[in-house]
Amino acid sequence: MSxxxxxxxxxxxxxxxxxxxxxxxVFAAYRYIEPDLPDIEALRExxxxxxxxxxxxxxxxxxxxxxxxxxxVRYEQLPTRLVQAITAxxxxxxFSHPGVDPRGLLRAGIKLILTGKRAQGxxxxxxxxxxxxxxxxxxxxxxxxxxxxxxxxxxxxxSKEEILELYLNKIYLGHRAYGVAAAAQVYYGKHxxxxxxxxxxxxxxxxxxxxxxxxxxxxxxxLTRRNYVLGRMRELGYITxxxxxxxxNAPITARRYAPDIQVETPYxxxxxxxxxxxxxxxxxxxxxxxxxTTLSAxxxxxxNRALRRALHAYTERHGYRGPLAHVDAVPDEPEARDVxxxxxxxxxxxxxxxxxxxxxxxAALYLEGGEEIELPWQGMDWARRxxxxxxxxxxxxxxxxxxxxxxxxxxxxxxxxxxxxxWRLTQFPxxxxxxxxxxxxxxxxxxxxxxxxxxxxxxxxxxxxxxxxGSGFKPFIYSAALEKGFTPATLINDAPVxxxxxxxxxxWRPENYSGKFFGPTRLRWALxxxxxxxSIRILRSIGVDYxxxxxxxxxxxxxxxxxxxxxxxxxxxxxxxxMARGYAVLANGGxxxxxxLVARIVRNGETVFEAQPLEACPDCPYKELPEPLDxxxxxxxxxxxxxxxxxxxxxxxxxxxxxxxxVRARVLGREDIAGKTGTTNDQRDAWFNGYNQSIVANVWVxxxxxxxxxxxxxxxxxxxxxxxxxxxxxxxxxxxRSPEMPEDMVVVRIDPKTGQRAPADTxxxxxxxxxxxxxxxxxxxxxxxxxxGAGDPAxxxxxxxxx
Numbered sequence: 056m057s058x059x060x061x062x063x064x065x066x067x068x069x070x071x072x073x074x075x076x077x078x079x080x081v082f083a084a085y086r087y088i089e090p091d092l093p094d095i096e097a098l099r100e101x102x103x104x105x106x107x108x109x110x111x112x113x114x115x116x117x118x119x120x121x122x123x124x125x126x127x128v129r130y131e132q133l134p135t136r137l138v139q140a141i142t143a144x145x146x147x148x149x150f151s152h153p154g155v156d157p158r159g160l161l162r163a164g165i166k167l168i169l170t171g172k173r174a175q176g177x178x179x180x181x182x183x184x185x186x187x188x189x190x191x192x193x194x195x196x197x198x199x200x201x202x203x204x205x206x207x208x209x210x211x212x213x214s215k216e217e218i219l220e221l222y223l224n225k226i227y228l229g230h231r232a233y234g235v236a237a238a239a240q241v242y243y244g245k246h247x248x249x250x251x252x253x254x255x256x257x258x259x260x261x262x263x264x265x266x267x268x269x270x271x272x273x274x275x276x277x278l279t280r281r282n283y284v285l286g287r288m289r290e291l292g293y294i295t296x297x298x299x300x301x302x303x304n305a306p307i308t309a310r311r312y313a314p315d316i317q318v319e320t321p322y323x324x325x326x327x328x329x330x331x332x333x334x335x336x337x338x339x340x341x342x343x344x345x346x347x348t349t350l351s352a353x354x355x356x357x358x359n360r361a362l363r364r365a366l367h368a369y370t371e372r373h374g375y376r377g378p379l380a381h382v383d384a385v386p387d388e389p390e391a392r393d394v395x396x397x398x399x400x401x402x403x404x405x406x407x408x409x410x411x412x413x414x415x416x417x418a419a420l421y422l423e424g425g426e427e428i429e430l431p432w433q434g435m436d437w438a439r440r441x442x443x444x445x446x447x448x449x450x451x452x453x454x455x456x457x458x459x460x461x462x463x464x465x466x467x468x469x470x471x472x473x474x475x476x477x478w479r480l481t482q483f484p485x486x487x488x489x490x491x492x493x494x495x496x497x498x499x500x501x502x503x504x505x506x507x508x509x510x511x512x513x514x515x516x517x518x519x520x521x522x523x524x525g526s527g528f529k530p531f532i533y534s535a536a537l538e539k540g541f542t543p544a545t546l547i548n549d550a551p552v553x554x555x556x557x558x559x560x561x562x563w564r565p566e567n568y569s570g571k572f573f574g575p576t577r578l579r580w581a582l583x584x585x586x587x588x589x590s591i592r593i594l595r596s597i598g599v600d601y602x603x604x605x606x607x608x609x610x611x612x613x614x615x616x617x618x619x620x621x622x623x624x625x626x627x628x629x630x631x632x633x634m635a636r637g638y639a640v641l642a643n644g645g646x647x648x649x650x651x652l653v654a655r656i657v658r659n660g661e662t663v664f665e666a667q668p669l670e671a672c673p674d675c676p677y678k679e680l681p682e683p684l685d686x687x688x689x690x691x692x693x694x695x696x697x698x699x700x701x702x703x704x705x706x707x708x709x710x711x712x713x714x715x716x717x718v719r720a721r722v723l724g725r726e727d728i729a730g731k732t733g734t735t736n737d738q739r740d741a742w743f744n745g746y747n748q749s750i751v752a753n754v755w756v757x758x759x760x761x762x763x764x765x766x767x768x769x770x771x772x773x774x775x776x777x778x779x780x781x782x783x784x785x786x787x788x789x790x791x792r793s794p795e796m797p798e799d800m801v802v803v804r805i806d807p808k809t810g811q812r813a814p815a816d817t818x819x820x821x822x823x824x825x826x827x828x829x830x831x832x833x834x835x836x837x838x839x840x841x842x843x844g845a846g847d848p849a850x851x852x853x854x855x856x857x858x
Contacts, residue, residue, distance in 0.1 A: 103127055103224055104233070105343035105659075109327045111352045112499075112654060115317035118324030121340040124314070126236040130220040134247055136293070137235060140259035141223065143287035146180040149219070154181040154210035155203050181206040183262075184222050228258065229265035229272070230311065242270060244312035252298060253305040256284040270309035278307060318352045319359055322505030322515045326652060343659040348652050349499035349666075357784035358490045358502035362754065363403045365777035366484040366507050367467060369756065373765060374441030374448070376482055378410075378462035385411055385461050389425050396423040399463060402508045405481055410462040413454050420466065420478070430458070430466065434479040445765065483507075487759050489516035490777060491635045492752040492785070497668040497692070498639060498648035501750065501785070514759065521628040522757060525770070526585045526716075527733025527742045528625035530704055531637060532594055533582055535605040537700050539597045543579035543707055544810035544823050544831060547589045550574060554591075554620060565591055565624065568734065568769070577810050579707045579823070583715035585732060587624055594623040608695035609637035610647055625733060634744055635753040641708070641729070642746035644794075645701040646671035646692040673698075698797035699826050705729050705794050706824060716771050717743065720779050725786065727793045730778070732770030737763045741773035748792060750785060754778045799827045 106121025142149045148156055156179050178186070185205035209218060228238040238258050239245050250258070260268050260280035267273060268280040282303045289299040327346050331339040379399055386392055392409050399407035408420040408428070416432040438457045440448035451457050457480065458464060469479040484507055492502040505515035514520070536545075550572050554563045567587050581589035594602055602622060603613035616627045636650050648671060656664035672691035677698060696704075708729035712720045716732040730745025741756045741764060754774040757764060764773060804820045806813045811831045813820035825831070 103343070104341040106341070107328065107331055107339050107344045107346070109324055109346045109348065111318050111348060111350045111355070113352050114347075115352045116315060117318045117320055117348065117350070118316065118328070119314040120324075120328050122231065123233045123341070124231045124237040124241060125224070125233040126240070127224045127234065127343075128220075128236045128247065130216040132247065133220075133223065133235070134250065134255070136252060137223075137247065137250070137255050137259065138219065139291070139293040140255050140284055140288055141219075141235075141262075142180070143291055143293060144259045144284045145183075145262055147287070147291060149180050150215055152179060154206035154208075155179055178202070179206065180222050181209055181218055184218055184225070185209060187222075187225050226262050227265055228261040229269045240315065241312055242309040244315065251305070252294065253281065253285075253302045254308065256288070256302065257281045257307070257309060260284045270307050271311055274307050277309075318350065318355050320350065320355050320503065321509035322517070323348065323350060323355075323500075323503050323652065325509070325513065326503075326515070326518070330653065331656075345657040346653055347655040347657070349494070349501065349654045350503070350652070351501045351785075354492060354502040354781075354785050355504075357781050358492060358504045358752075359403060361777040361780035361784075362488050362490045362504045363405075363507060364467075364780060365754070365756065365774065366486055366488050367405070367481045368776060369486050369764075369768070369773055370482055370484040371437050375438035375457065375480075376441050378458070378464050379407060380463040381459075382409075382461045382463070385409065389421075392421050393423050393425075395463060396421075399465075400483075402483070402511075405465050405467045405483070408464055408466045408478075410458045410460050410464060413458060413460055415453050415455075418454050418458050420464075422466075428466070428478050430454075430478050430480060433471065434466070434469065434477055438480055485758070486756060486764070487512070487516060487520075488754065488756040488774075488777070489520065489631045490752065490754050490781065491517045491631050492750060492781065493635050493639050493648075493650055495639050495642035495671070495746060495749055495751050496648070497670040498636065498650040499654070499668065500650060500652045502752075502781070503652075512759070516755065516759075517631045519630065520755070520759075521630055522740045522755060523625055523735040524627065524629055524634055524742055524744075525625040525733035525735040525740060526587070526590075527634060527731050527744045527770070528627060528629075529582060529585065529590050529623065530641065530708060530731055531606055531609050531611075532590055532597075532602055532623050533578065533707070534608075534641075534696060534700055534704050535602050536578070536593045536597050537703055538605065538696070539601070540829065541578055541593070541597075542810075542823075542825050542829055542831070543577065543703055544805050544825070545578045546575040546810045547578065547581060547592050548574060549576045549581065549586050549588050552588060552591075563620070575808075577807065579710060580807075582707050582731075583710045585711075585716050590623040591620050594620055608647065609640050611637065625735065631753050631755045634742070635751050638730075638744050638746055638753065639751045640695060641701060641704050642748055642751050643671035643692075644673040644748075645694050645696040645698060647695045648692045669693075699800055702794055702797055702800065703824060703826075709793070712745075716769075717745070717775055719771060719775055720745070720782075723779060723783055723786070725791050727791050728782065728786075732775065734769040738765060738768045739763055741768055741770045743770050743774040743778045745778050745782070747782075747786065748794060749789070750782070752778055752781055752785075754781075796824070801825055801827050801830055803830045805831060 103125060104123050105125050105127060106119050106123060108119050109117040111117055182202050185202050224234040227233055228235070230241050232238040232241040235258055236247055238261065239247050239250055242258070243250065243254050257270055257277060260277065260283065268277050270277040285294070285299055285302050288294045289296065327348065331344060331346060335342065335344065382395060395409060396407045401407065406422055408422050410418055411421050412419040418430040420428050420430050422428060432454065435454060435457045436451065439450055442448055465481050465483065466478045467481045468476060470476050487506055489506065490502065490504040491500070493499065494501055503517050505517045506512050565587055568585070572588065573586070576586060576589055599618060599620065599622060603616055603618065606613055606616060610633065616622060632650060636648070639648055640646060649668065651666055651668055653664070654666050655662060669689060669692040675691060677694060708731055711717050711731055712728055717730055720728060720730070727747040728745060730743060733740070733742030733744065739757060739761055742754065744753045746752065754777045756773040802822050802824050804813045805811060805823045806817050807819060807821050
């Protein structure tokens with residue numbers, strides 16, 4: 056047996072030599088590689104590529120931008136079952152090995168020796184962290200050595216929990232999902248703590264091969280992989296036999312989930328995205344930026360509904376264009392019907408529907424997903440056929456004149472006068488619109504709708520559309536007139552006139568919308584009824600140059616406004632946002648605020664920007680108009696009109712709703728709302744600009760190509776309904792609070808025909824408010840106009856020139 060002893064002896068010697076040689080080789084390799092190993096401490100400060108996210112003021116998600124969907128989570132937020140599933144599938148000895156698994160490496164080495172091929176496996180979670188954060192994906196022996204030594208160093212510097220946290224936030228899991236939290240959202244639309252055991256096992260099976268084992272791309276292989284993970288969990292005692300049996304028999308429930316957008320406002324999302332890219336460059340999409348806007352989720356939802364309903368109502372008034380499509384034979388199978396409807400767009404509340412059967416006064420419709428509804432007569436009796444630009448067919452008498460079986464139509468939910476819901480036939484509006492709402496005290500944007508459908512037109516009409524405001528500009532002229540000494544009782548002659556204005560290139564014969572003339576008219580009543588000729592005479596009296604300078608008090612640039620009398624009729628080109636800012640001055644007590652959208656920017660948990668808007672300060676003492684008007688050096692927004700001027704304007708614009716062109720808004724049952732309609736020549740633009748002391752909301756309706764809206768489509772008909780619907784929701788359960796009268800003001804009984812102080816025996820006298828010292832005197836025997844009185848704002852000894 057001496058030969059056996061010799062063999063053992065030589066074997067031991069060779070093994071020892073081999074071990075020493077191997078140790079020397081490993082040491083030499085380490086000394087060679089060690090200078091190039093990165094600083095592990097950097098892993099503690101690692102910046103994962105996290106997409107740009109935009110939120111409402113109340114924390115609801117508006118949008119997400121970026122190629123990688125990732126939501127980093129801390130180890131404490133990881134469900135225990137998920138940790139068990141991941142380690143069972145990827146590295147069962149993770150919590151016990153030093154960073155490398157010798158047995159796994161040995162198996163891979165033997166495989167290499169026997170087959171000459173590199174084997175899969177042998178990489179621990181720590182080695183994968185080393186590879187994912189520091190090394191390339193290229194498979195070489197040198198890279199493997201780097202991976203091993205780096206893993207050992209990582210284990211020395213970081214805890215197991217920190218390593219697993221890095222791993223589960225970094226790994227790619229298919230379909231743009233990076234990290235387990237993102238995968239839970241992408242495949243199941245859930246947060247991690249909401250996942251079931253089969254769903255956890257499905258996600259845990261993805262790191263090995265995100266494409267091959269993907270439940271969306273390859274369900275059979277994904278199912279096999281999921282059940283393997285469940286089997287490993289059972290073997291390791293993480294789950295019971297019963298849990299295993301129930302889980303392996305569970306069906307695949309994964310499907311592609313888009314980001315969980317909670318607030319629909321793509322126009323706002325694009326505004327924020329553009330600003331962030333302007334500030335941060337391409338890093339905006341990857342550096343974990345969270346933008347918290349001023350938007351109210353409730354207000355935005357109300358604005359979306361309000362504007363869309365108004366645009367649908369407009370398009371329904373102008374005739375039915377017919378069905379979206381038609382099929383000759385209505386399929387019986389729900390699946391086939393769903394295929395037909397899936398080809399049609401869904402926008403807001405409007406949904407495509409398939410007409411299944413038609414009776415005399417109603418029709419049976421099918422909605423995608425198997426829902427069957429009835430289209431009643433009240434939902435289609437409006438549908439006169441559109442024959443031309445301004446021509447409509449006869450009103451329909453039966454349902455068959457409107458729809459036929461096989462038609463694919465658009466329907467929207469509606470309510471009758473008693474509040475009972477029903478479905479209403481509609482169509483996609485070709486008309487455009489916009490709604491912007493501001494918080495009056497500081498200009499924070501509460502809601503913004505830049506059009507009917509962002510995905511049809513990305514043109515943001517709130518910020519980009521420059522349109523004529525029409526009569527909506529008159530309040531700024533009237534405010535200037537009050538500052539010049541006019542009063543709400545000042546009489547101005549509403550009579551025909553011809554102006555030879557060189558700035559208007561010839562004679563100009565303005566008219567009222569009604570085409571009628573009403574003679575001497577009090578300022579308050581002229582604004583209430585939106586009398587054009589009165590506004591023009593006022594502007595001519597105070598001077599165009601003065602009115603232009605005064606417009607700065609409402610945020611307008613005089614150089615961009617018309618320098619002629621047409622300014623009184625709103626011939627300027629302004630955006631809805633500019634108009635909202637101007638009306639905010641009237642709402643908040645006379646302060647010029649700066650509209651803003653971004654309240655706070657957070658980058659990887661650190662606040663890098665926080666808005667500090669200048670707010671209105673109604674209790675602050677009035678000071679002369681500051682220069683510049685941007686409020687620089689002030690601790691509050693600059694007050695640009697006096698409290699008395701603002702009170703009178705608010706009061707007069709309350710009358711616009713109480714008895715003027717916006718009387719429909721009385722349906723809200725509030726006393727604190729005020730506003731002004733606006734309609735331009737030939738009804739090309741329709742506006743309503745309104746507010747209470749807290750909220751400003753401006754609505755514009757028109758065509759992008761500036762064509763006519765049609766006869767009768769004035770601001771009070773086309774735009775006001777959207778304002779009413781919006782304010783009904785946002786003002787619900789809020790106090791009805793009108794402004795308090797400032798100091799130095801008096802209330803006087805006047806004769807409504809003359810504007811003068813009324814004698815005690817005047818039968819139809821009314822009360823009017825004046826600045827103290829500017830109230831009218833008794834009417835003289837020679838006529839209603841008395842020097843220094845309501846009809847003589849300049850204090851001249853001659854009556855006011857009524858041209």
